[in-house]
Amino acid sequence: MKTQDEFFEISAVARLTGISSHVLRVWERRYGVVEPGRSDSKRRRYHQDDIRRLSLLKALVDNGHAISSVARLDTAQLEERLGSALEAKVPDDFPGGPSPVGACRVALIGAKIRQAVREAAGNTPAMRVVGEFWDSDEMVAGLRPGSVDIIIIERDTIFPEDIVGIQEMVASLSVRRAILVYQFSCEDTLNLLDLRRLTALRAPVDATEIQLACLADIHLALRPVIAAGKNDEGTPQDFERPEGEIPLRAYSDDQLYRLAGLSSAVKCECPQHLASLLSALVAFEAYSERCEDRSERDAAIHAYLHRTTAEARSVMEVALSEVLRHEGISL
Numbered sequence: 001m002k003t004q005d006e007f008f009e010i011s012a013v014a015r016l017t018g019i020s021s022h023v024l025r026v027w028e029r030r031y032g033v034v035e036p037g038r039s040d041s042k043r044r045r046y047h048q049d050d051i052r053r054l055s056l057l058k059a060l061v062d063n064g065h066a067i068s069s070v071a072r073l074d075t076a077q078l079e080e081r082l083g084s085a086l087e088a089k090v091p092d093d094f095p096g097g098p099s100p101v102g103a104c105r106v107a108l109i110g111a112k113i114r115q116a117v118r119e120a121a122g123n124t125p126a127m128r129v130v131g132e133f134w135d136s137d138e139m140v141a142g143l144r145p146g147s148v149d150i151i152i153i154e155r156d157t158i159f160p161e162d163i164v165g166i167q168e169m170v171a172s173l174s175v176r177r178a179i180l181v182y183q184f185s186c187e188d189t190l191n192l193l194d195l196r197r198l199t200a201l202r203a204p205v206d207a208t209e210i211q212l213a214c215l216a217d218i219h220l221a222l223r224p225v226i227a228a229g230k231n232d233e234g235t236p237q238d239f240e241r242p243e244g245e246i247p248l249r250a251y252s253d254d255q256l257y258r259l260a261g262l263s264s265a266v267k268c269e270c271p272q273h274l275a276s277l278l279s280a281l282v283a284f285e286a287y288s289e290r291c292e293d294r295s296e297r298d299a300a301i302h303a304y305l306h307r308t309t310a311e312a313r314s315v316m317e318v319a320l321s322e323v324l325r326h327e328g329i330s331l
Contacts, residue, residue: 106152117152153181250321281316
């Protein structure tokens with residue numbers, strides 16, 4: 001557990017907040033969003049409070065606010081602004097209803113993912129954990145329909161009959177989405193997933209991956225409401241279908257799993273962080289490739305996301321290879 005006296009470097013802040021290092025530097029220089037300290041070697045050092053503030057700013061920008069309009073607000077004002085923004089954009093008849101405080105309400109099943117979900121919620125103003133359960137029966141008994149937006153379910157394995165049961169639970173609880181964190185399954189089983197309601201993440205997952213999965217759902221849920229208020233100037237650009245071959249994977253799921261679980265005796269944790277990041281990219285790459293194409297425009301954007309994610313994954317694989325070479329780690 002990080003204490004208030006501990007610091008984070010800019011790469012860790014970028015990973016935790018979703019703000020790229022480049023954008024973060026621009027925001028600091030132009031708008032003074034935070035004032036990080038400096039180490040003896042002049043490297044930026046951020047407090048936990050800085051990360052909290054930056055997460056709020058990122059969420060507001062993602063929901064349509066210009067950074068220049070919110071950069072000077074204090075943390076309490078940012079929290080109030082975000083709560084108001086989310087509540088205003090979620091209609092009363094939205095599936096599951098609006099959250100009392102404008103946050104996405106999350107409930108979970110499982111012990112191994114519990115801490116990651118708590119950390120994700122702690123770093124994400126738009127997330128709130130409202131229930132933690134040991135199994136499906138306890139969750140169904142403990143929640144009323146419409147009281148939760150997302151359920152996160154931990155399973156060692158996923159078989160076709162499990163998918164049916166989870167779909168029934170999603171329907172009975174009136175949730176928007178279920179996120180399945182699993183250890184083992186097969187492609188035929190995963191092909192049964194209703195990608196509009198179920199997301200599968202292969203374990204191990206960290207707080208950042210949980211955060212991204214939940215935030216993606218929040219943004220998708222709000223998109224129809226946000227789009228309704230846009231003028232022609234705010235219409236997203238058209239995407240052309242990308243051409244060329246998708247880069248082949250350099251690391252298997254098993255290799256990434258082993259790297260993510262490297263012993264803490266390894267001083268540098270970059271291999272673990274990169275392995276977790278690559279696992280998330282692989283999962284989203286597969287998701288965007290298989291995402292339902294309701295129209296030609298949908299097909300184009302999904303093809304664009306698939307190729308862009310694959311290219312990002314390929315670049316990060318090169319980075320991982322360099323780190324492994326530097327650390328003398330062989331697979």
